[in-house]
Amino acid sequence: MGSVAEITKYVEREAQIVDLVHSHVNDNTCLRISDQPFSIGRRQTPAYVKLLAISNIYGYMVAGTPTGLSVFTTLDAEAELVKGKSGGTNTAVSLSARKEIDLSRFGQPTHIGISADELQVLVATIAGKILVFSAASLLHSNGDAAPTRSIAVGEEIRDMRANPQELPTSVAVLTLGGDVFIADLASGSLRKIVSSGEAPITSICWSRKGKQIVCGDTSATLTQRLPADGTIKRAIKPQADDGCIADGSAILAVDWIDTYTFFAVYGLVPDGAFVPGSGGGGDDSNDEDDGFEHNMTSAYVITQASKKDPLQWISVEDPCSSVMCPTRYPGFHIASIGDWGSSAQNVLIMSGTSSDATMTIGQAATSDPAASGVDGGLKLEWAMWDIDGAMAVMPLSAVSADNSDSADTFPIGMAIDYTSKCDLPPVLDDGDRVKPVPVLWVLNTDACLLGYRVCNTYEMKRGSRCPLMVDEVKQLPGAASAEPTPSRDVVEPAKATPFGSAKAFGGVFGSTVSSGSTGAFGSTVSSGSTGAFGAFGKSGTTASAFKPPTALGVIGQPVFGGASKGSAATTTT
Numbered sequence: 001m002g003s004v005a006e007i008t009k010y011v012e013r014e015a016q017i018v019d020l021v022h023s024h025v026n027d028n029t030c031l032r033i034s035d036q037p038f039s040i041g042r043r044q045t046p047a048y049v050k051l052l053a054i055s056n057i058y059g060y061m062v063a064g065t066p067t068g069l070s071v072f073t074t075l076d077a078e079a080e081l082v083k084g085k086s087g088g089t090n091t092a093v094s095l096s097a098r099k100e101i102d103l104s105r106f107g108q109p110t111h112i113g114i115s116a117d118e119l120q121v122l123v124a125t126i127a128g129k130i131l132v133f134s135a136a137s138l139l140h141s142n143g144d145a146a147p148t149r150s151i152a153v154g155e156e157i158r159d160m161r162a163n164p165q166e167l168p169t170s171v172a173v174l175t176l177g178g179d180v181f182i183a184d185l186a187s188g189s190l191r192k193i194v195s196s197g198e199a200p201i202t203s204i205c206w207s208r209k210g211k212q213i214v215c216g217d218t219s220a221t222l223t224q225r226l227p228a229d230g231t232i233k234r235a236i237k238p239q240a241d242d243g244c245i246a247d248g249s250a251i252l253a254v255d256w257i258d259t260y261t262f263f264a265v266y267g268l269v270p271d272g273a274f275v276p277g278s279g280g281g282g283d284d285s286n287d288e289d290d291g292f293e294h295n296m297t298s299a300y301v302i303t304q305a306s307k308k309d310p311l312q313w314i315s316v317e318d319p320c321s322s323v324m325c326p327t328r329y330p331g332f333h334i335a336s337i338g339d340w341g342s343s344a345q346n347v348l349i350m351s352g353t354s355s356d357a358t359m360t361i362g363q364a365a366t367s368d369p370a371a372s373g374v375d376g377g378l379k380l381e382w383a384m385w386d387i388d389g390a391m392a393v394m395p396l397s398a399v400s401a402d403n404s405d406s407a408d409t410f411p412i413g414m415a416i417d418y419t420s421k422c423d424l425p426p427v428l429d430d431g432d433r434v435k436p437v438p439v440l441w442v443l444n445t446d447a448c449l450l451g452y453r454v455c456n457t458y459e460m461k462r463g464s465r466c467p468l469m470v471d472e473v474k475q476l477p478g479a480a481s482a483e484p485t486p487s488r489d490v491v492e493p494a495k496a497t498p499f500g501s502a503k504a505f506g507g508v509f510g511s512t513v514s515s516g517s518t519g520a521f522g523s524t525v526s527s528g529s530t531g532a533f534g535a536f537g538k539s540g541t542t543a544s545a546f547k548p549p550t551a552l553g554v555i556g557q558p559v560f561g562g563a564s565k566g567s568a569a570t571t572t573t
Contacts, residue, residue: 047353059075060072067104119476153173165208203215203264221238252266300315337349414441431461
């Protein structure tokens with residue numbers, strides 16, 4: 001594990017080589033996937049919910065609703081957002097090509113997952129059950145679907161993680177009380193591998209291949225374990241002389257990046273966090289009487305070059321600063337892109353359940369690979385990327401549960417989509433059109449999907465495509481045969497605006513989806529309007545892009561509700 005720990009601070013890298021586009025659209029657009037919004041009350045919508053999952057093999061998306069699921073294809077969602085125009089401030093476009101599944105008889109969904117082969121959809125419920133559905137049956141449902149299996153955990157579920165590869169039928173389950181189970185999708189069996197004991201588990205994550213699992217606990221210790229019986233292979237404790245981790249902190253979220261690299265968020269666990277029915281914290285008071293104080297959290301990339309090298313702890317204070325909403329307890333969503341060219345690797349986009357904006361950190365080259373004459377093999381450094389104004393920002397409520405049009409909304413699900421078919425206008429005046437890029441989808445408490453293109457402008461100028469992009473999605477086995485989906489051509493504006501221009505995004509990325517495209521539901525998506533798939537996060541802000549040599553921006557629609565969006569609550573720093 002290494003003998004000496006090195007502690008460093010994140011540096012916000014400023015632009016050196018390329019700039020991000022600073023632009024927004026006037027027509028603020030997002031997709032409504034359910035007519036019923038979520039309550040932000042901690043009992044109705046606990047902070048630990050994760051209600052969005054994407055299949056990049058088969059091109060479908062599953063989102064949780066207050067009473068069930070909404071299922072649709074990624075291409076239909078993107079096409080609807082590209083062509084859609086909202087009717088004005090604080091309105092949303094309804095995603096018509098969706099199937100809504102009523103699961104109210106099973107209890108409210110709290111987590112959505114997809115099996116390793118992406119043929120099964122996993123739904124954890126507030127009642128402590130895991131429902132297993134055929135993805136094909138959901139896509140072709142008429143509003144009701146029966147699970148192929150139900151696994152009773154017997155306790156409220158804090159997190160659920162399907163194994164990504166090595167153990168394709170295994171699902172790791174973390175209970176609210178701090179125990180860890182492994183459920184088997186084939187047999188329906190359930191076995192406990194970690195008991196809460198003196199330090200209840202508060203976060204879990206599989207390794208990238210799924211051979212081991214890492215657990216974070218209330219003693220702020222990471223334990224690397226075997227999934228067969230929970231045997232500890234390694235333990236990583238916080239540094240005693242580090243002033244960033246508050247006394248009594250737990251590990252609230254963890255992501256296993258590679259063999260020797262972890263990302264962990266440390267913070268205080270609220271009172272009542274392990275009490276069933278409390279929504280992840282609080283006492284017996286009503287939600288509106290909560291007095292939870294949002295304390296600062298700290299995050300670290302914990303890494304080492306090899307097993308014999310010292311650990312390096314790279315810190316950032318208070319990631320995803322929370323707004324003062326007493327009913328939104330600490331929770332985090334992490335979406336990662338493992339490879340975005342030689343200039344940027346291991347991009348992590350993070351959102352907080354009580355925050356109104358995302359944070360991006362990543363590992364990027366410290367110099368221009370092209371200028372060195374060697375593409376790849378350069379030193380990569382971790383940094384927090386300064387992309388203010390080009391981040392995903394949660395809008396004010398369009399249809400809040402309390403009928404307030406000034407309420408904050410919060411993320412309740414986040415995932416990366418690699419199936420986009422939309423080309424983008426050239427980065428350079430005399431360059432070629434840009435190949436499709438990943439799309440970050442965020443589900444908020446309005447039951448609306450916000451879409452953001454994730455753009456590495458350095459790689460885009462070189463004509464390099466994100467290697468994780470999917471050329472053609474496969475048809476689900478057992479699904480009703482549908483007509484092949486034609487390529488969704490993107491119509492270039494009459495005069496392409498240079499990528500680096502600050503012109504409105506409807507002009508810069510003014511793309512349309514060709515009419516007559518047939519989706520997986522057999523529906524026809526028509527085109528007609530340009531723009532609207534997105535500009536940058538906050539309207540009217542000037543972004544400073546992280547590079548050298550990369551400017552990687554999360555590009556999407558502006559603040560939903562206009563440039564004057566101010567938090568309905570006070571933001572803490």
